[in-house]
Amino acid sequence: MDGTFEGYRRPDGRVGVRNYVAVIPTSVAASAVATAVADEAGAWARATPHQLGTSQPDAARRQTERVLVGIGQNPNVGGALVVELGTEDIDVEDIADRIAADGTTVETLTIRDAGGTQAALAEGTTRLDRLNDEVKRARREEADVSELVFGVECGGSDATSGIAANPGVGAACDRLVEAGGTACFSETPEFIGAEHILADRCVDDETRQRLLDRVDHRESMAELMGVDLRGAQPTPGNQEGGLTTIEEKSLGAISKGGTTPVRGIVDYAEDLPVGGGLVLMDTPGYDVESVVGKVAGGAQVVAFTTGRGSTTGNPIAPVIKVTGNPKTWEKMSNNIDVNAGTVFDGESIDSVGERVFETLVDVAGGRQTESERRRLEEFAINEIQPEELAAEVDA
Amino acid sequence: MKGRVLDDTLLLLSDADNVGTAVDDLDEGTELDYDGRSVTLSEDVPFGHKVALEPLSAGDDVRKYGEVIGTATQPVERGEWVHTHNCESTRGRGDQAAARGERA
Numbered sequence: 315m316d317g318t319f320e321g322y323r324r325p326d327g328r329v330g331v332r333n334y335v336a337v338i339p340t341s342v343a344a345s346a347v348a349t350a351v352a353d354e355a356g357a358w359a360r361a362t363p364h365q366l367g368t369s370q371p372d373a374a375r376r377q378t379e380r381v382l383v384g385i386g387q388n389p390n391v392g393g394a395l396v397v398e399l400g401t402e403d404i405d406v407e408d409i410a411d412r413i414a415a416d417g418t419t420v421e422t423l424t425i426r427d428a429g430g431t432q433a434a435l436a437e438g439t440t441r442l443d444r445l446n447d448e449v450k451r452a453r454r455e456e457a458d459v460s461e462l463v464f465g466v467e468c469g470g471s472d473a474t475s476g477i478a479a480n481p482g483v484g485a486a487c488d489r490l491v492e493a494g495g496t497a498c499f500s501e502t503p504e505f506i507g508a509e510h511i512l513a514d515r516c517v518d519d520e521t522r523q524r525l526l527d528r529v530d531h532r533e534s535m536a537e538l539m540g541v542d543l544r545g546a547q548p549t550p551g552n553q554e555g556g557l558t559t560i561e562e563k564s565l566g567a568i569s570k571g572g573t574t575p576v577r578g579i580v581d582y583a584e585d586l587p588v589g590g591g592l593v594l595m596d597t598p599g600y601d602v603e604s605v606v607g608k609v610a611g612g613a614q615v616v617a618f619t620t621g622r623g624s625t626t627g628n629p630i631a632p633v634i635k636v637t638g639n640p641k642t643w644e645k646m647s648n649n650i651d652v653n654a655g656t657v658f659d660g661e662s663i664d665s666v667g668e669r670v671f672e673t674l675v676d677v678a679g680g681r682q683t684e685s686e687r688r689r690l691e692e693f694a695i696n697e698i699q700p701e702e703l704a705a706e707v708d709a
Numbered sequence: 710m711k712g713r714v715l716d717d718t719l720l721l722l723s724d725a726d727n728v729g730t731a732v733d734d735l736d737e738g739t740e741l742d743y744d745g746r747s748v749t750l751s752e753d754v755p756f757g758h759k760v761a762l763e764p765l766s767a768g769d770d771v772r773k774y775g776e777v778i779g780t781a782t783q784p785v786e787r788g789e790w791v792h793t794h795n796c797e798s799t800r801g802r803g804d805q806a807a808a809r810g811e812r813a
Contacts, residue, residue, distance in 0.1 A: 555757055556730070556731075556755065558791065561799075562773060
């Protein structure tokens with residue numbers, strides 16, 4: 315297979331697979347305006363509305379800032395408009411400067427200074443058009459698959475996930491890593507019960523210890539709160555799909571990252587290396603937040619496996635849906651890009667992996683995924699919870 | 710596919726496993742023969758759900774993927790459906806920690 319695709323070369327050398335202007339609100343108070351400005355502009359403008367308030371405890375705010383900056387710096391973003399109401403603790407100019415550090419063109423908009431929402435919409439449209447005048451000049455040029463950072467995720471898992479879709483996507487990750495690229499999977503609660511296998515694959519003791527600490531932390535949150543993880547993991551839907559315990563879910567979940575050595579584990583929304591092999595990210599199990607963490611880390615394309623049938627997408631990175639459940643494929647093929655349920659008819663995992671990899675390269679070159687076609691663009695930022703903050707202080 | 714399918718009925722992911730995964734919706738009374746042994750399903754088992762291939766006692770490890778996925782909470786006969794009613798996780802059990810007085 316040809317190991318190249320056509321992408322957008324950015325000033326810092328990284329390659330985008332889409333050429334968007336991102337409209338990034340710093341709080342929920344600016345999210346409606348951000349969405350309205352982007353909708354008015356057209357498909358080239360992508361809003362990332364979220365629910366976080368204007369004031370957060372320090373550690374939570376720092377994480378939110380990392381996501382906002384990471385989204386603006388994702389190579390699929392050629393330019394960014396950062397929008398605030400004007401009362402946020404987060405400094406809009408600071409976010410803009412941090413995004414611009416990689417060469418991305420950035421503008422800001424303060425709703426209060428503009429004179430309210432109507433004036434902000436008009437002003438936002440002007441600034442967005444100005445950004446796009448520059449961004450739209452970018453042209454696709456040849457790039458190597460080794461420049462891809464591929465985020466992999468699962469949601470709505472059932473028993474087929476660990477048998478068909480996850481190992482199929484894992485085989486695609488193996489191909490990408492072999493070609494010199496980066497694959498990343500996350501959802502730390504779904505390492506519980508399978509962490510010994512991942513630990514054995516870590517390249518050094520430091521990575522191994524960091525991984526085990528993160529799993530321990532996620533598991534101890536359940537103990538700290540005196541709750542039983544069984545109520546939430548596996549979810550009721552997972553259980554209906556045949557998954558009995560978190561261990562069983564995890565053992566299936568980790569196969570979506572493939573079989574190569576674990577080269578590192580980064581924090582939520584922290585930068586992912588280009589050409590970095592298999593790298594993990596410490597994220598919650600909530601799929602939308604987890605996808606956003608990886609996109610903020612620089613993933614240009616995401617693969618999302620689902621047994622029961624998820625429709626989740628992302629505003630910035632194309633999301634390739636893969637199901638291993640033949641019935642889900644039959645019912646929801648208009649939301650799913652790759653059918654891995656074929657393994658039940660005898661197709662090999664390796665062959666599914668080849669199809670997923672080919673889809674990855676095609677999508678990187680511009681082919682739309684089903685979730686892009688339908689503009690399914692869920693976006694949510696993980697908020698560090700008060701119990702977690704208290705645990706950090708105690709630790 | 711990972712593992713091997715036993716008599717077109719159950720997927721055995723590792724030879725170390727004591728449960729198999731239904732590759733279709735299976736009816737009570739379904740018989741499967743493999744490796745010179747025979748198992749009869751004592752109840753309906755939906756696609757993707759698990760069937761005990763060995764008799765289990767309460768406290769026994771339940772194995773899938775060659776790994777422990779939980780423990781049996783009651784005796785389980787060969788051919789029985791294995792799920793949350795007779796198998797539970799040993800991980801993330803804040804309820805047990807609270808019962809032991811370890812709650813923070």
